[in-house]
């Protein structure tokens with residue numbers, strides 16, 4: 852384990868979250884919450900021709916929730932909707948300890964290796980990814996099929 856290094860990466864994402872900004876046009880009813888910890892996250896997913904141009908987030912969360920959202924927005928850029936859905940489902944399983952893929956394969960996501968031993972924290976880390984799955988399914992129902 853490289854606990855100190857992981858801690859540093861996590862805190863960097865918490866203190867300087869990537870792609871975090873106010874999203875006044877996204878109603879609070881679209882926020883996803885983790886009542887166990889008090890985390891709340893809203894997402895804005897920008898698609899162009901089925902490819903994710905950008906994901907932005909806003910909300911208040913603990914270090915783990917905020918870092919997870921920040922890392923997620925970086926990992927999603929340039930992915931197709933299908934790739935993003937598959938990634939989200941995989942990452943959720945990995946964080947829960949149900950998928951043995953090494954976290955090292957997904958950049959800064961490595962900070963969550965070993966987190967599955969802490970079920971309360973697992974909910975913090977998976978919240979943004981659940982929010983993503985939900986937002987994408989909403990986007991799809993908004994867009995007429997071509």
Ligand code: ZN
Pocket residue numbers: 885888889890912913914915916974975
């Ligand atoms: Zn939390």
